[in-house]
Amino acid sequence: xxxxxxxxxxxxxxxxxxxxxxxxxxxxxxxxxxxxxxxxxxxxxxxxxxxxxxxxxxxxxxxxxxxxxxxxxxxxxxxxxxxxxxxxxxxxxxxxxxxxxxxxxxxxxxxxxxxxxxxxxxxxxxxxxxxxxxxxxxxxxxxxxxxxxxxxxxxxxxxxxxxxxxxxxxxxxxxxxxxxxxxxxxxxxxxxxxxxxxxxxxxxxxxxxxxxxxxxxxxxxxxxxxxxxxxxxxxxxxxxxxxxxxxxxxxxxxxxxxxxxxxxxxxxx
Numbered sequence: 001x002x003x004x005x006x007x008x009x010x011x012x013x014x015x016x017x018x019x020x021x022x023x024x025x026x027x028x029x030x031x032x033x034x035x036x037x038x039x040x041x042x043x044x045x046x047x048x049x050x051x052x053x054x055x056x057x058x059x060x061x062x063x064x065x066x067x068x069x070x071x072x073x074x075x076x077x078x079x080x081x082x083x084x085x086x087x088x089x090x091x092x093x094x095x096x097x098x099x100x101x102x103x104x105x106x107x108x109x110x111x112x113x114x115x116x117x118x119x120x121x122x123x124x125x126x127x128x129x130x131x132x133x134x135x136x137x138x139x140x141x142x143x144x145x146x147x148x149x150x151x152x153x154x155x156x157x158x159x160x161x162x163x164x165x166x167x168x169x170x171x172x173x174x175x176x177x178x179x180x181x182x183x184x185x186x187x188x189x190x191x192x193x194x195x196x197x198x199x200x201x202x203x204x205x206x207x208x209x210x211x212x213x214x215x216x217x218x219x220x221x222x223x224x225x226x227x228x229x230x231x232x233x234x235x236x237x238x239x240x241x242x243x244x245x246x247x248x249x250x251x252x253x254x255x256x257x258x259x260x261x262x263x264x265x266x267x268x269x
Contacts, residue, residue: 015225020130023079027126030055030076031093038097039164048101052094059090085129089122104165108172109203112154113147120150131222138218144211145230151204152233155197155240158184159248173199187248197245201237208233215269227266235262 016024037043037051061068062077079085096119106112124142128134154161154168161168162184174180177196182188208230215226232254239252254262 015221015228017221022075023083023130024127026072026075026079029072030090031123033072034094034097038100045101049098052098052101056091056094059087059094063087083130085126089125092118092122100166105167106170109170112151112168112170116147116150117143120146127222131218133218133222138214141211141214144207145214145226145233148204148207148211149229149233151200151207152236155200155204156236156247156252159187159251169196169200189244189246189248194245197240197247201240201245205234205237208237212269224266227269228262231262231265231269234265 034052034055037055038048043051058068058070058073060066062073062080068074068077080087096115099115099118103115106115121143124146125134125139128138128142158167158169167174167181167184169179169184173196177199178192179188179196183190183193212230215223215230217223218226235254235258236252239254239258240247243250243252
């Protein structure tokens with residue numbers, strides 16, 4: 001997801017209906033804690049994988065209707081049963097977190113999209129289920145928006161991910177634009193890098209715009225929430241372009257002016 005610990009979860013949004021806030025908080029707690037297991041602290045990979053496997057066993061218990069002792073999973077089970085949420089999105093998230101532990105490079109865009117399918121798309125799917133709007137057309141567009149947001153996060157966080165020994169830019173794209181890992185390590189912002197970043201920006205933008213009609217189709221608060229999310233992602237892409245892709249020295253951050261622009265564009269989209 002974007003930037004830090006699933007900030008695309010609307011847990012603090014004034015647009016989130018009060019009756020859904022406990023459910024969203026329960027899902028967020030699950031996702032954030034699992035993400036922390038995969039990414040924070042100094043645990044060994046084997047320890048991280050074992051802890052995430054323990055989370056999978058808790059989901060098995062929820063599916064079987066078994067007794068749960070962990071308060072977080074007790075709350076999550078109540079939410080899953082109350083809203084009849086599918087368990088697959090939760091399992092997909094854990095699969096993606098496990099992949100983060102062991103996979104540091106992606107050969108091609110398809111393999112990166114497969115990661116996005118499990119790391120980002122489940123969030124949108126669960127939100128659609130909470131709002132009782134999980135039609136096939138809505139799910140398709142939600143998946144595209146969530147994957148685009150994940151890609152935008154990757155592009156703005158190239159330098160941060162390098163410090164974690166990860167590169168999400170597909171190796172085939174690096175080769176195509178003659179950019180090496182040494183260029184990333186050296187924070188090289190030459191013509192080849194700028195061309196690569198513009199290519200990735202264009203691809204993420206095309207995905208976002210293709211699925212943006214979902215924000216107009218969904219009624220009420222979820223539609224307005226999604227309008228803000230879509231416009232926020234597009235605004236970050238604009239900031240990336242303004243810096244000519246120099247995420248090493250100018251990582252995009254949205255300020256007050258940006259949020260005014262996002263709000264206006266959300267209103268008129």
